[in-house]
Amino acid sequence: MFKHSLLIAGFMCWYFPAVLATQRMYVKSGSVANLSCPYETQDVSIKWRGPKNLTIYSINNNVNVQIDVSSRLKVNVESITGTYNLLVLNFTSADTGLYRCDTILNKHSVQHEIVVNVAEAPKHMEIINETSTGKIIGTQDFPVNLICTVDSGVPLNTLEWKNENRSIVGNYSDIVSYSFIATRDQHLKNFTCTANNSFYLVEKKIQLFIYLSPIVKLYVEPSFEIEEGKDVALTCEFESNNDLVELRWIKDNNSLSVSQNNHLLLTNVSKDDEGIYFCEVENQVAINSDQTEIKILYKPRLTDPFKIFEIESSIGQRSYISLNISSATRPYISWTYDPGPVGKLGYWNIQEIGEENYQLCSTIVPYDHSHFRTYGVRVRNSVGILNINVVLVGFTVKVFPTKLVRNLSDEIELNCNVSKNNLNASHMWIHSFSGVEIRILHGKVHDGMSTLHIPFSDYKDAGTYTCKWTSSMETHYSSSHIYVKSHPVLTSLHTFEKNGKTTLEVSFYSFPKPTAVLWFYRDKLITKLQLDNEGHVKEAPVQLFVYNRSVIATGYVTWHQVNETINPVINFFSCQIRNYMGNMDVSFHEYNNTNNTTTINSIDDENKKSLKYYLVGTFLTTVIVIIALGIYKHFYRPSVATNAQNENQREQEEVSRNSSQSSNNHSYDEVDSVYYHSVEWRNYNFEPPASAINDTHVNADYSIGSNDSEKVGDDPDQTRNDIARNSYMELV
Template identity: 30%
Template sequence: MFQQSESFENIVYVRANSTVHLDCPILPAQDALIWRGPPNSMIYGINGKLNGILKKQNRISTTQNPETKKYKLTIKTFSEEDEGHFQCDTVMNGKTLKDESTVVLAESPSGIYLKSTNGTGILVCDEGLTVEVHCTINEGKPNATLTILYREDVVAVRNSSHLSYSFIPTKADNNQWFTCVADNGLYEIETAMNLSVHASSDFVVSPEVKIIADPSSNVEENTNVSFHCTIETNTFPTSLVWKFRRNIIKEVLSDELHLPNVQRYHYGVYSCEVQNRIGTGEDSLSLIIRYKPSVAEKYTDYKLEAELGNPTKIRMVVNSFPEPEVSWILSAGGKLGYWIVKTNGDRSYSIKTTILPKEESHIGKYKIRIRNDVGSTDVIINLVSRIVTIKPFGGVCNSTEEVKLMCVNKAEYLQAGWSVAWVHKLNGIFMRSPFTTRQGNLSTLEIHFCDYTDTGAYSCKWTKGKIVYEYTVKLIVHEPTEVLVAWLFNGKIIQHPNTLPISRQYVNLTIYKKFVSVEGFKASLLLNFVSGTSSGLYTCLIRNSFGITETLFKDSQINNAIDNLKLKLITNDTISTKSDGNSIEGKYSNGYAYGVAGALAVLLLIAIIVVLINQVRLMWRVSQDNNATFNVSSQQIVTTAPTHQEEESLQPISIYEEIQSIHSQVNDTENTSGHVDTSGSETSSERPYLELESPNTYEDLEKPEIEMELYKTC
């Protein structure tokens, strides 16, 4: 916020979408203090209470300082509709006292331009002759201060829209830089130009250069930007180079510079330099890239240890342009501090504040929003008890190995009466209360053989009367990654099985007698029956590094699926056709019966649902009659078992269909230790490895069940 006094009126300049605080210096006696504002000096509030008919109450508040007893009016996300005259007033000893301010949206200066007395668009001068350099701008709000720098040294300063600097150049000044900066306290812009000095006998015909930016030199990140360099000269040939921050861009030689999908690191001064045998012409333009705030550590989920009655300090570094603002959007009840935003330079900011938890319920989830006029980023802050901790903070165990979780109670006076309990949850579902050992203030949970059933969240809770301290961590079990599938008929591997692509599907597993929904896969085999019924045993063989397991499909299951398909087709399908007097050929329809096996492949990484698909050819018998319409009332389904030649081709071979390793995320909602990176893409196959479950190699095998799904193509 920038203030300027004029004719005894206090004018306050603010940036758009910023938060404005107006302090009333009047200390009210017995009468009320009234805040008024636009439009038409309407009453905003009396003392600390807002006017009930005020439309923008969600953005305006009035508060009293408990120490000075003075009042403050706060307006959030200040916009053009909020501009105008504000005042606070009261009556004291029969006299009216008031303080007035006019709040105006600040505007950036624009159209900054450098030129010399000998030309425009390029600083050209003759050796030994006085030359004037002029810098001009279009005024913003408030008025800007112009500064001219030569060789990065300040040579002229003035609070005006025009500034001049005179000097006598020498040969040593050739190719030096002038920079003009306009700063009104809220916005700053600059431009720079190269100085070309010629001997007094030379006729100045060096190129005149001008850069034009399309669509603008002030854009948001991910915008396509092009610079066009226009040249005026009567002396050829010429050579052209582009520069970025005074360094030559070697790969660009044309008069156009294209910057697709600009990023924040593309900001800075771009120059087009054109040279002929007489001299050099150059123009520069500052590219400003605006982007929404992002946390430098790339985390959006933090865990911080907290102690009741003591403030927890929060600090993070944010990259943003323009400057960010920070606000609380979720609280667990602790006292929230004010956010302090401090620049680190180069568009980096340090933000800090505190949270003061006063009771146990204040240990929990908080959320902040970091915002500028481009966008916003939300950050979660989880406060966890400093009294109780579990080590390691993030448990990781390779399958078949062991892991130890140690829960420490750091209470200052750990006396008798404390009890400790552990709870294991998976996807928010209670699994078990595991056995642990305790020595004083240390409780230890040991898992001697890690497998998929041990994945999940583990909570350690210390209790003494009404005092409860709790801490939670997640345990990740790394499993084998390569899984292979093969199909067999009567014990022989099918050489070229007609399979459908393996698809992803959620399945329910029984873990510790609880049903848990996890992500698995469906493998499918397509069989073509011509007549009769199935005679033979189909097997789905699944292999990983721990071994092999199989799921069987018996004749009865397959034939029941075919019979059910027949029943559905007879009940639901009719076909109409018209005779043209000629022989009518039979119409054909293909039906697909999906037999879904309820048995889950016994793997440590991926749950496989095996699906058997029967392709049945249906032949329709249609009578004929001239110019008549027929409704088919009966159908004949013709099927055959695999031929002897087909059975001979089913020889044992080592052919497996590979299932790619895809990791799935755990959905537990408890607070956990460590940071969580949410920048991954949903389409990536390399998702963060947290939790993808299936039965182990020793249990949880269910009997296959057939579930019918009917599909028909004509």
């Protein structure tokens, strides 16, 4: 029966043209291949053919038992559609190939072909740049590229990236990539690479690790508003998932510190601590910061803390007072109580002129001279108080500039103004140097201002210039201090001999300070001294002549010791003193030949001998006077009239004697006379003879700018000895 059916079917297929329809199908190895034939027929048979060589597998629902795979074949007839489906059980790669079902429809032979292959899974899936811990490293706000590769299976698979089971990107190839800008939200998110060919699903997960910019938060304790004098603590908290962190504290764009310390303590805060504080944290990704504004609640303060509130007024005149202050809150102001005489005090008007800045205005009207005095003002806010003194004066005098430094030969100009309400006041300039009044000057007055002009200045023009204005009621002063930079100025030369050695001493005045002192012998440098060498250059008071006035100023003294006591040797020494303005050269030979040179003995033995003569002479004189007085009292007691007559006679003798003395060309000048009845003692100063000047054992003393000798030496008794040696007592 089966053979007969095959013959009929073969004849019909040969006779009628075939209609081909081919389908491709994949089956997993070991599963059931369900091959569906789309033809429905009831009176014509349906045949299934398969590999190899399209062997007949079944006719209708009858399986060909003669083939090897018959045991794994089965034909199902769909009851609804009437179609015949071929089932291949436990499908293997040997079962792959071309399958065909054929039949006759409408007298035509039709065929449906199915190529069946074994499905294969994708293999060797790999994620590029994956770390050993299954992570992809990225940086916030920078691109991240996810790349997945796979060896495609059979049939061809889809390859895609998924995030949270949502497909992001995919294709039908062996590589898929996804690029994006990393955000903070994607840190530690999981991404999945999926390869799916409907039979096999291969996937691999990775975790995204994003280096994040720091998160910074700044906290203030106890509050961002703090009273002056208290402490405030700032704490900077931050999050960073990398260790390369640097923290900076910044105030008003000025760096305060760079450290790992996230605490900043402000102690005893003041208005200067007010401002915007930043905590700036930097890691390898970015710099982030947080900020807070610290507001200092402070007591009222003057906008100009150095301003002196001296108000000019006159009796019956309204004087206006204006104070500019800073205050954290709106201030309250009042006059302070004063039991003394006061003028008429006005009310205070407060006007805000800017953030935390206020202008306070009021008036005072004096109606008596006692009202020119100091008035107290108190400004208060929630933090504290500010006391201000307002001085009401009749008129004020101001000199400007108050301090002036000039170089040698520069001009000096000082201005002194006085209130226009007192233009009739007289004025003068008083120049003083080291506390000594030097001269009176008069400036040019115009519109209440006196201008003093000195066209060429030197050291004598330095000092204090006081502008003095005097009205009919009062006098006011104001001063300016002038400093003139000049080369050193010589004040005196001295030589001292002791123990066979001679000390050469130079006293001088210098502003600015001297920088060096050089000593020469026969014009060759023998030593160079610096100012800080206290052994040979030091500060000392010096006598300076300023416009013919002698003043004691702070100067300098330097000295050099010579192992000789011969004048010609000393004459070869010279000295040069330097400062930044110039030099001064001093030659001992030149000053030995000047009229200002005074030579005095200075050997110790002669000093002692002179002192001895002086003391003995004084003692003998005293004894003689006492004896004479005793004899007079015992042997002569004249009457009152006789005493008066003797007194008149003595006065006439004195006049005669003085007249005779002044007519004689005596080589001595009389200094003083003392009379004890008939005994007269006279004290004379004398100039030493020429032989004394040429004596090699001398102490030379030169005073620059004066004919009077200045005695300077190491021995404090030297001056007394010199006076004693240059004087004598004469008994008449």
